[in-house]
Amino acid sequence: MKELEKTKRISISAVIFLLVLVIALLTYKKPKYIFLKSSEQTLQETVQKKYLLGQQEFNKDSSNFVLVDTRDLYEFNKSHLPNAVNIPLKDVLEETTIDYLETINDQGKSPVLYGTNPSEVVSVWMTLYQLGFEDTKVLAITTKNERNSLIVSDYSLEKAETDYRKTLDSLRSLKTKLEVSEKKVEKKTAPIKVAPAPKKKKSVPEGGC
Amino acid sequence: MSTDYKFKKFLTRRYQLLASVLVLLAVGLVLLPKRIKNDGVSPELFVNNVLSDERFISSDDLADRMINKDPSMILVDVRSKNEFQKFTLPGAINVPLENFLNEETLPYLDQNIYDIVLFSNDNFFANEAWLIGNRLGFNNLYVLKGGLNDWFSTIFNPTVPPETANKEAFDLYDFRKAAALYFGIGVYEKESAPDVRNASPKPKKVTPAPKKKKAAPEGGC
Numbered sequence: 001m002k003e004l005e006k007t008k009r010i011s012i013s014a015v016i017f018l019l020v021l022v023i024a025l026l027t028y029k030k031p032k033y034i035f036l037k038s039s040e041q042t043l044q045e046t047v048q049k050k051y052l053l054g055q056q057e058f059n060k061d062s063s064n065f066v067l068v069d070t071r072d073l074y075e076f077n078k079s080h081l082p083n084a085v086n087i088p089l090k091d092v093l094e095e096t097t098i099d100y101l102e103t104i105n106d107q108g109k110s111p112v113l114y115g116t117n118p119s120e121v122v123s124v125w126m127t128l129y130q131l132g133f134e135d136t137k138v139l140a141i142t143t144k145n146e147r148n149s150l151i152v153s154d155y156s157l158e159k160a161e162t163d164y165r166k167t168l169d170s171l172r173s174l175k176t177k178l179e180v181s182e183k184k185v186e187k188k189t190a191p192i193k194v195a196p197a198p199k200k201k202k203s204v205p206e207g208g209c
Numbered sequence: 210m211s212t213d214y215k216f217k218k219f220l221t222r223r224y225q226l227l228a229s230v231l232v233l234l235a236v237g238l239v240l241l242p243k244r245i246k247n248d249g250v251s252p253e254l255f256v257n258n259v260l261s262d263e264r265f266i267s268s269d270d271l272a273d274r275m276i277n278k279d280p281s282m283i284l285v286d287v288r289s290k291n292e293f294q295k296f297t298l299p300g301a302i303n304v305p306l307e308n309f310l311n312e313e314t315l316p317y318l319d320q321n322i323y324d325i326v327l328f329s330n331d332n333f334f335a336n337e338a339w340l341i342g343n344r345l346g347f348n349n350l351y352v353l354k355g356g357l358n359d360w361f362s363t364i365f366n367p368t369v370p371p372e373t374a375n376k377e378a379f380d381l382y383d384f385r386k387a388a389a390l391y392f393g394i395g396v397y398e399k400e401s402a403p404d405v406r407n408a409s410p411k412p413k414k415v416t417p418a419p420k421k422k423k424a425a426p427e428g429g430c
Contacts, residue, residue, distance in 0.1 A: 007220060014227050021234070033252040039344050040310060046337050047307045093256055119333045123259040126340045131252060158288075158330045161358040164296035171365060171394045 033093060036132040051125055053112060053137040055154060065137070066104050070115040070124045079150040081114065081143075089124050101133055110135035117142045118155050249344040258343050265354040266326060268363045269381065272388040275299070282324045283317065287338045298328065298360070299392070306334050309341055318347045328353035328360075364388050 037045075045051065058065060067084035069076050076086040091097055104111055111128070113136065115121040121138050128136045144151045250258075274282055275298075284301035286293050293303040304314045318325060327335040327350060335352045342350045353360070362368075367385035370378040 003216070003220065007223065010224075010227070014230075031247065031251060034247045035249065035252055035255075035344070039249055039341055042344065043307070043310055043341050046341065089256060090260055093252060119331065119336050122333070122337060123340055126337075126344075127252065127256055127259070130255075130344065158333050158356075160292075160330045162361060164357060164361065167361060168296065168365065168394070 033098075033131060035130040037130045042126060042130055045129060046126070049157070051129070051136065051138050052118070052140050052157065054140055055152075058112060058139060064109055065112040066109050067139075068111045068113045070113050070121050071143075075116075075145055078145050079148050081150060081152075084114075087124070089127070092124060092127050098131075101128070105133065105135065110137060112137045112139050114139040114141055114143065116144070118157070250346045255344060259340065264339055264350065264352050265332075266351045267354050268360045269384065269388075271326060271353055271360075272364050272385075272392075276388060276391050281322065282326060285317070285325055285327050285338075286329070287327050287334050288329050292330075296357075298357075301328075304338075306338055309338050318342055318350065319345070321349060324349050324351060326351045326353055329356050331358060332356045365392070365394055 067081050069080045069084040069086045070088055071080075071086075072088045073086060076084075076088075080086070085100075087097055087100075101111060111133070113121045113124055113128075115124075118138055118140055125136055125138050140155045140157065141152050142155045144153075249255075284298050286297045286301045286303045287306050287309070288303075289305050290303060293301075293305075297303070302317075304311075304317070308314060309318075317323075325347075327338050329335045332352050332354055333356075335356060339350050339352050355363075364385055367382055367389070370382050
């Protein structure tokens with residue numbers, strides 16, 4: 001009898017043990033997407049700038065690339081590059097998008113992203129890169145919708161528009177120069193004095209009855 | 210006697226069975242696939258943060274904060290050291306993009322006290338730096354919109370708004386002129402000079418001579 005009680009207890013605890021395991025397995029949630037690249041890897045790739053693709057490089061073997069427009073649907077519908085597909089940033093994590101990108105990868109092609117300017121596109125690129133789409137490229141162009149056609153121009157990365165130091169110095173020296181020139185100019189265009197026309201005095205009504 | 214023996218045998222077998230189940234489970238744990246860890250934020254949060262434009266700070270807002278000597282702001286120049294030495298914004302520190310996750314710079318980025326404003330020539334590098342920071346969940350990072358190029362064309366060298374522009378445009382222009390003066394640039398003079406050169410002297414206001422009071426009619430009976 002003693003033995004029986006012992007086995008009962010053991011089997012009950014065994015059942016509870018298994019139950020806990022089953023519950024743990026059921027509640028385990030696997031995240032839908034995971035960044036496969038670490039932040040260090042991403043930073044390295046970012047610094048190397050291998051993902052930037054010039055227009056000429058793209059044209060050389062455009063058959064290996066699939067153009068992806070990252071602007072929103074409205075702009076995409078107005079005009080886009082030929083054969084481009086539309087994947088705005090907000091749709092990147094949709095299942096259909098990921099499936100589509102995987103099929104592109106399986107075909108041995110790599111997606112080439114473009115948008116209004118590379119600075120916007122780079123966020124889409126970084127999302128895709130971290131998700132594991134390593135072959136993704138960014139086309140170094142800026143685009144603009146104008147009268148329902150897309151105007152494409154080359155983008156020079158992080159180019160300083162002016163030599164900052166020089167411009168700053170010239171702006172600072174401008175102050176003194178202009179003070180001098182201003183005086184000269186002022187002499188030339190001396191304000192013309194506008195003499196107010198003398199008003200005629202109203203004749204005083206003369207007396208009389 | 211024999212039944213008792215059988216019963217005991219049965220029990221020991223049961224123990225063995227239970228024990229083997231536990232051992233099997235333990236072996237299963239070893240065989241489990243290596244769990245892929247996601248360092249930083251989840252992809253969903255990453256995309257959500259990127260979608261918002263909140264990270265961009267305009268050069269006017271930045272100038273305003275600099276003039277008011279906002280103590281809770283740190284300017285970070287993410288360009289190369291060479292470019293940094295040539296020119297940078299007053300009070301900025303240099304963290305080239307490749308050193309962004311160095312041990313020395315991480316304490317600057319991973320905190321909740323200061324607003325970090327990242328800038329570069331354009332906003333491309335600064336935006337990239339922001340994205341890396343966003344991945345790691347740093348939430349006090351900002352990007353100077355348009356970068357130094359924009360800073361020069363708005364604060365240091367503002368263009369005069371057309372005469373048809375509204376009052377806000379002129380207010381903004383006045384602010385930019387004042388800001389430039391604060392940063393030691395005499396934009397004020399620069400702007401007034403071409404006006405004179407264009408030979409369009411402002412018409413002097415002619416103040417009409419005060420009318421004389423009508424003299425009371427004289428005379429009479």
